Amino acid sequence: AQSVTQLDSHVSVSEGTPVLLRCNYSSSYSPSLFWYVQHPNKGLQLLLKYTSAATLVKGINGFEAEFKKSETSFHLTKPSAHMSDAAEYFCVVSGGQFYFGTGTSLTVIP
Amino acid sequence: DAGITQSPRYKITETGRQVTLMCHQTWSHSYMFWYRQDLGHGLRLIYYSAAADITDKGEVPDGYVVSRSKTENFPLTLESATRSQTSVYFCASARTGRGDTQYFGPGTRLTVL
Numbered sequence: 398a399q400s401v402t403q404l405d406s407h408v409s410v411s412e413g414t415p416v417l418l419r420c421n422y423s424s425s426y427s428p429s430l431f432w433y434v435q436h437p438n439k440g441l442q443l444l445l446k447y448t449s450a451a452t453l454v455k456g457i458n459g460f461e462a463e464f465k466k467s468e469t470s471f472h473l474t475k476p477s478a479h480m481s482d483a484a485e486y487f488c489v490v491s492g493g494q495f496y497f498g499t500g501t502s503l504t505v506i507p
Numbered sequence: 508d509a510g511i512t513q514s515p516r517y518k519i520t521e522t523g524r525q526v527t528l529m530c531h532q533t534w535s536h537s538y539m540f541w542y543r544q545d546l547g548h549g550l551r552l553i554y555y556s557a558a559a560d561i562t563d564k565g566e567v568p569d570g571y572v573v574s575r576s577k578t579e580n581f582p583l584t585l586e587s588a589t590r591s592q593t594s595v596y597f598c599a600s601a602r603t604g605r606g607d608t609q610y611f612g613p614g615t616r617l618t619v620l
Contacts (some may be wrong), residue, residue, distance in 0.1 A: 440597060440613045445604055492606065498549070498560045
């Protein structure tokens with residue numbers, strides 16, 4: 398069975414500081430993993446995707462995520478937060494269908 | 508490249524009325540999906556379609572009907588709307604399968620009074 402847990406429902410960072418959004422997954426086989434971002438009143442936009450190639454995945458807008466099989470984690474990071482990064486972020490594990498995390502709301506403080 | 512569009516973007520209706528939400532994609536993706544997003548529940552799959560004339564239930568299909576006569580369109584109908592169907596509805600498409608990368612539309616905010 399597949400599932401995903403986003404460990405923080407809310408994260409606040411100051412502009413210019415690093416961002417860390419945590420995601421743990423459960424999968425009975427090698428999964429595909431995704432991060433999506435949802436800005437207010439918008440649809441979900443794909444940030445990045447892991448499909449068993451390189452374990453460090455680079456996405457759009459300076460985000461990246463590292464797949465760690467031993468820790469069953471797929472945390473999303475960004476070195477320096479920008480005001481435009483304020484949004485809801487969803488971690489997704491794919492095992493024949495999408496399993497969504499409950500989301501992490503990122504606030505960026507000016 | 509229009510991608511995936513939804514209409515209307517906002518809809519207010521009354522209990523008992525029939526409502527149809529439209530979804531159109533220009534990529535010729537095989538798979539299409541309907542989700543609803545509610546506070547405390549995240550995104551939940553209502554229905555999906557693997558191809559024209561092939562549809563299947565998701566996690567929360569009760570009260571909804573779908574059809575897919577053309578690859579590019581996937582309308583969602585609430586035959587008799589209820590207040591519990593007040594939600595934001597997202598359509599998505601994927602090229603080859605349910606586990607493939609999904610691309611989402613902008614959403615329709617539906618309010619049932």
